[in-house]
Amino acid sequence: xxxxxxxxxxxxxxxxxxxxxxxxxxxxxxxxxxxxxxxxxxxxxxxxxxxxxxxxxxxxxxxxxxxxxxxxxxxxxxxxxxxxxxxxxxxxxxxxxxxxxxxxxxxxxxxxxxxxxxxxxxxxxxxxxxxxxxxxx
Amino acid sequence: xxxxxxxxxxxxxxxxxxxxxxxxxxxxxxxxxxxxxxxxxxxxxxxxxxxxxxxxxxxxxxxxxxxxxxxxxxxxxxxxxxxxxxxxxxxxxxxxxxxxxxxxxxxxxxxxxxxxxxxxxxxxxxxxxxxxxxxxxxxxxxxxxxxxxxxxxxxxxxxxxxxxxxxxxxxxxxxxxxxxxxxxxxxxxxxxxxxxxxxxxxxxxxxxxxxxxxxxxxxxxxxxxxxxxxxxxxxxxxxxxxxxxxxxxxxxxxxxxxxxxxxxxxxxxxxxxxxxxxxxxxxxxxxxxxxxxxxxxxxxxxxxxxxxxxxxxxxxxxxxxxxxxxxxxxxxxxxxxxxxxxxxxxxxxxxxxxxxxxxxxxxxxxxxxxxxxxxxxxxxxxxxxxxxxxxxxxxxxxxxxxxxxxxxxxxxxxxxxxxxxxxxxxxxxxxxxxxxxxxxxxxxxxxxxxxxxxxxxxxxxxxxxxxxxxxxxxxxxxxxxxxxxxxxxxxxxxxxxxxxxxxxxxxxxxxxxxxxxxxxxxxxxxxxxxxxxxxxxxxxxxxxxxxxxx
Numbered sequence: 001x002x003x004x005x006x007x008x009x010x011x012x013x014x015x016x017x018x019x020x021x022x023x024x025x026x027x028x029x030x031x032x033x034x035x036x037x038x039x040x041x042x043x044x045x046x047x048x049x050x051x052x053x054x055x056x057x058x059x060x061x062x063x064x065x066x067x068x069x070x071x072x073x074x075x076x077x078x079x080x081x082x083x084x085x086x087x088x089x090x091x092x093x094x095x096x097x098x099x100x101x102x103x104x105x106x107x108x109x110x111x112x113x114x115x116x117x118x119x120x121x122x123x124x125x126x127x128x129x130x131x132x133x134x135x136x137x
Numbered sequence: 138x139x140x141x142x143x144x145x146x147x148x149x150x151x152x153x154x155x156x157x158x159x160x161x162x163x164x165x166x167x168x169x170x171x172x173x174x175x176x177x178x179x180x181x182x183x184x185x186x187x188x189x190x191x192x193x194x195x196x197x198x199x200x201x202x203x204x205x206x207x208x209x210x211x212x213x214x215x216x217x218x219x220x221x222x223x224x225x226x227x228x229x230x231x232x233x234x235x236x237x238x239x240x241x242x243x244x245x246x247x248x249x250x251x252x253x254x255x256x257x258x259x260x261x262x263x264x265x266x267x268x269x270x271x272x273x274x275x276x277x278x279x280x281x282x283x284x285x286x287x288x289x290x291x292x293x294x295x296x297x298x299x300x301x302x303x304x305x306x307x308x309x310x311x312x313x314x315x316x317x318x319x320x321x322x323x324x325x326x327x328x329x330x331x332x333x334x335x336x337x338x339x340x341x342x343x344x345x346x347x348x349x350x351x352x353x354x355x356x357x358x359x360x361x362x363x364x365x366x367x368x369x370x371x372x373x374x375x376x377x378x379x380x381x382x383x384x385x386x387x388x389x390x391x392x393x394x395x396x397x398x399x400x401x402x403x404x405x406x407x408x409x410x411x412x413x414x415x416x417x418x419x420x421x422x423x424x425x426x427x428x429x430x431x432x433x434x435x436x437x438x439x440x441x442x443x444x445x446x447x448x449x450x451x452x453x454x455x456x457x458x459x460x461x462x463x464x465x466x467x468x469x470x471x472x473x474x475x476x477x478x479x480x481x482x483x484x485x486x487x488x489x490x491x492x493x494x495x496x497x498x499x500x501x502x503x504x505x506x507x508x509x510x511x512x513x514x515x516x517x518x519x520x521x522x523x524x525x526x527x528x529x530x531x532x533x534x535x536x537x538x539x540x541x542x543x544x545x546x547x548x549x550x551x552x553x554x555x556x557x558x559x560x561x562x563x564x565x566x567x568x569x570x571x572x573x574x575x576x577x578x579x580x581x582x583x584x585x586x587x588x589x590x591x592x593x594x595x596x597x598x599x600x601x602x603x604x605x606x607x608x609x610x611x612x613x614x615x616x617x618x619x620x621x622x623x624x625x626x627x628x629x630x631x632x633x634x635x636x637x638x639x640x641x642x643x644x645x646x647x648x649x650x651x652x653x654x655x656x657x658x659x660x661x662x663x664x665x666x667x668x669x670x671x672x673x674x675x676x677x678x679x680x681x682x683x684x685x686x687x
Binding site for chain 1: 252282657
């Protein structure tokens with residue numbers, strides 16, 4: 001399905017520069033999503049990068065410790081992506097769960113099981129998601 | 138980044154888990170194409186062997202070589218590179234293969250300690266890839282990770298044993314090899330075997346002339362070893378196979394000779410001695426259009442059918458044990474000097490896929506050369522014997538197996554001629570087949586219902602040459618039926634109609650019985666007898682046929 005030039009296979013990510021340029025703190029969003037255990041491990045104020053191990057390739061990337069925690073630990077918890085969550089929220093959480101690795105609408109759908117790839121694509125292109133810094137690769 | 142990785146290598150080295158037939162191996166052999174090295178290998182094998190070899194043997198050579206080559210390559214690779222697994226420890230300079238990255242290879246350039254308080258400490262290896270980029274990978278990482286579960290298994294061409302590969306992919310490889318070798322003048326092919334042209338024994342025209350004379354004198358098909366003996370070409374035991382191959386090859390390419398043996402058994406004969414009626418079916422032996430209907434027959438007709446050997450061309454090939462069979466002669470075979478190649482008769486001889494020279498031994502043990510025409514379902518060559526034995530349509534014949542598979546015994550049961558019998562006769566009036574009765578001597582046992590003697594052979598031959606018999610079977614039967622009724626009985630037996638309609642066209646008993654059982658024009662009166670419903674006769678029956686000579 002093509003919407004403009006973008007399709008359900010087009011990849012999106014959260015543009016962290018956009019957050020910075022707009023004076024917003026992405027770490028706050030991630031911290032809010034953390035489970036209590038992870039919240040105890042790191043503080044919101046102390047930003048640090050850690051080695052994040054890719055769950056498929058074993059590749060190591062330097063990643064914000066909160067995002068590493070969110071993707072590797074909390075992202076697997078049932079409450080991280082619950083069915084009652086609004087779709088736009090669930091999509092945003094899906095990016096955090098993936099460590100902000102670029103994802104397509106189809107991949108997000110496979111992760112959140114809400115709506116459909118087409119509906120998710122439309123949401124990804126919505127003003128609300130644009131305001132959250134969601135950008136096509 | 139991984140452009141330097143060849144697709145074949147990627148497919149051939151590693152996979153995540155092994156199944157009964159790995160997809161890498163399947164891909165390898167399904168995408169196999171013959172290359173120059175394969176041809177060189179085959180050439181070297183044939184040169185060393187020095188004799189004709191089967192295509193399957195050549196395929197085996199290629200499979201074994203390719204599998205060995207792949208195994209060597211894998212061994213070389215594995216000696217140099219290790220499959221990357223996060224749990225393993227590496228050292229600088231070590232080469233790694235990354236299965237999750239399309240089996241790309243890289244070299245460890247440095248190793249450092251990990252930095253993540255959430256995780257148990259591990260090491261991080263910096264790996265440089267072929268395109269110059271460096272990526273970091275976890276090592277000595279004991280935590281659960283899918284790559285830690287991977288078992289390094291070599292896959293590809295060498296996954297299975299050569300036997301397994303040949304069983305699975307042999308036919309495809311043989312087909313490709315055959316196509317490739319046929320286009321190469323270095324190789325000569327004969328009956329599924331190959332020989333290097335340079336190894337062919339010289340079989341010159343002088344040898345072929347002697348072979349021609351030998352076959353003519355023998356007046357029988359001769360095997361290649363028999364001809365080699367005659368030509369004294371079989372003295373060199375070491376080159377025996379090559380000599381036979383070369384002789385076969387030379388005979389095959391000389392129009393004077395023809396292979397008249399059973400399937401897979403070459404027997405050479407002379408083309409000019411093969412009767413024309415073996416190559417082209419005489420008109421009288423050409424089958425009529427099959428009946429459109431093929432419903433099961435009533436049990437009564439099935440019983441009658443089982444008592445006579447049906448002569449048709451749509452039987453499925455079935456394996457039968459050779460046994461004595463009884464055949465009732467019909468007009469087309471009497472006229473052509475042939476026998477129907479029924480299921481039972483077929484079982485008396487080896488399988489043939491082309492005209493095959495056989496012999497029939499008569500009641501005196503006299504050998505009658507005859508030809509099996511497998512496609513058109515007849516055995517040709519009995520005209521003189523029929524004439525000599527004064528046999529006619531309806532005569533009972535018996536064929537029996539013989540120890541020589543290319544020979545069968547044929548006989549009829551003589552009958553004291555005594556007083557002439559009143560028998561049905563077939564003749565032609567105004568371009569139509571008609572019947573009468575006449576006293577005739579009958580010196581053989583016969584089928585009561587099927588005995589019909591040709592009265593007017595010239596007229597019958599002319600009728601065969603017209604399109605009279607080309608009409609639908611139901612119309613032919615409806616045309617013939619009243620002619621038989623004129624002889625005295627309103628009901629006619631199915632076998633009589635089968636015998637009678639064959640004077641117009643060769644047609645099988647099942648087809649005739651089907652037409653009788655399923656046409657509204659005919660009604661059974663029991664015991665295999667039928668009456669013609671005049672009102673239901675097909676309209677066209679009254680239309681005069683064209684009677685044009687064909």
